[in-house]
Amino acid sequence: MRRTTPGLLLCAVALLSAACGQAPSALSGGGPQAGHWQEFPAPLAAAMQRGVNVSNWFQHRSDPAAAPGWPLAQDFEHMRALGLGHVRLLVDPAWLQHQTANAGALRAGVELALAADLVVVLALQPSSEIKLSLGDGQAGLDDLALTWRMIAVLLGDLAPDRLVFEVLNEPEIEDAARAAVVQEHLIEAVRASGPKRWAVINGAHYSDIDDLLALPAPRLAGVIYGFHFYTPHNFTHQGATWGWPMWALLRDLPYPSSPELLEPMLPTLPEPAREHAAWYGQQAWNRQALAPGLERAADWARRHRVPLWCSEFGVLRDTAPPDSRRAWLGDVRDLFERHHIAWSHFDWWGHFGLVTGPPRARVEDADALAGLGLVRRP
Numbered sequence: 001m002r003r004t005t006p007g008l009l010l011c012a013v014a015l016l017s018a019a020c021g022q023a024p025s026a027l028s029g030g031g032p033q034a035g036h037w038q039e040f041p042a043p044l045a046a047a048m049q050r051g052v053n054v055s056n057w058f059q060h061r062s063d064p065a066a067a068p069g070w071p072l073a074q075d076f077e078h079m080r081a082l083g084l085g086h087v088r089l090l091v092d093p094a095w096l097q098h099q100t101a102n103a104g105a106l107r108a109g110v111e112l113a114l115a116a117d118l119v120v121v122l123a124l125q126p127s128s129e130i131k132l133s134l135g136d137g138q139a140g141l142d143d144l145a146l147t148w149r150m151i152a153v154l155l156g157d158l159a160p161d162r163l164v165f166e167v168l169n170e171p172e173i174e175d176a177a178r179a180a181v182v183q184e185h186l187i188e189a190v191r192a193s194g195p196k197r198w199a200v201i202n203g204a205h206y207s208d209i210d211d212l213l214a215l216p217a218p219r220l221a222g223v224i225y226g227f228h229f230y231t232p233h234n235f236t237h238q239g240a241t242w243g244w245p246m247w248a249l250l251r252d253l254p255y256p257s258s259p260e261l262l263e264p265m266l267p268t269l270p271e272p273a274r275e276h277a278a279w280y281g282q283q284a285w286n287r288q289a290l291a292p293g294l295e296r297a298a299d300w301a302r303r304h305r306v307p308l309w310c311s312e313f314g315v316l317r318d319t320a321p322p323d324s325r326r327a328w329l330g331d332v333r334d335l336f337e338r339h340h341i342a343w344s345h346f347d348w349w350g351h352f353g354l355v356t357g358p359p360r361a362r363v364e365d366a367d368a369l370a371g372l373g374l375v376r377r378p
Contacts, residue, residue, distance in 0.1 A: 047085030239319030329371030
């Protein structure tokens with residue numbers, strides 16, 4: 001079980017000393033929210049409707065293959081020109097804790113995005129080992145709470161309506177009630193250390209729709225409820241070299257799917273993948289097949305009167321047919337907007353990216369942008 005490092009402790013003590021005497025925000029009181037986005041500032045609510053993720057900037061920093069994806073000011077200006085209102089930044093707490101200078105790098109990155117008139121969502125992404133320890137342990141939770149208190153003070157002078165704290169990405173906690181308690185504890189830590197902050201709670205495990213629906217009734221105000229959507233994974237993750245090994249053997253699967261479309265391509269796939277590709281065809285994935293899950297999520301949000309946000313969705317670009325990627329993104333985006341579900345595409349750059357190429361020479365993926373209904377303004 002990971003303990004707080006001396007460097008983090010010293011940094012946190014220095015930062016928290018500036019916040020002594022601050023009372024917890026009134027947002028930490030109990031009771032359900034009054035409505036979907038009604039209690040959120042109108043500019044924040046509008047900005048949250050469409051956004052994009054930037055992964056591998058404040059995580060996986062040691063991977064040289066990720067460095068070309070690190071954004072510059074031009075990237076954030078590009079996002080804004082496409083009509084996006086927010087950017088979601090994934091942060092590895094181990095990187096943040098490594099040395100004091102990393103806190104300054106995070107601050108500078110947030111300011112770059114804010115300068116482009118984007119709302120920033122900071123999403124903490126600890127290792128799976130740390131997240132699994134949160135299921136029944138207090139030490140790891142105390143450590144993350146201290147990290148969030150440090151972040152809250154580090155960014156405490158930034159406008160509350162331009163910054164949202166997603167306290168735990170994909171909790172990987174088995175028990176839904178425990179996942180909610182853990183995230184509520186982290187939100188309380190944030191709100192005890194700075195000005196009023198809006199926050200995000202996700203479902204347990206990997207934050208799919210079923211995980212969202214299993215959460216207990218909302219207890220905190222000022223909270224957005226998040227989920228991820230990659231249905232069906234055999235299409236969105238075809239060619240992936242992580243996760244389920246079978247994904248690496250799948251390629252060129254079309255969307256929508258049908259037995260007739262899949263049958264002629266089955267001989268082109270490795271033998272172990274053929275039955276899975278055939279099943280994908282038999283499932284007949286299309287807009288109508290995607291709709292019920294999202295309707296269930298929207299019904300849950302309406303019942304509890306909370307705002308709903310899909311913080312990740314997308315299709316691996318490397319091996320999916322471009323027209324199929326465009327069609328899936330278009331269907332999902334349309335369903336989101338019909339059900340008043342805010343969204344953040346995964347990702348800006350990389351395997352799922354909206355752009356390719358190095359900084360200052362980004363190339364837009366025209367099919368993906370068309371699917372998302374994004375048009376770059378002059």
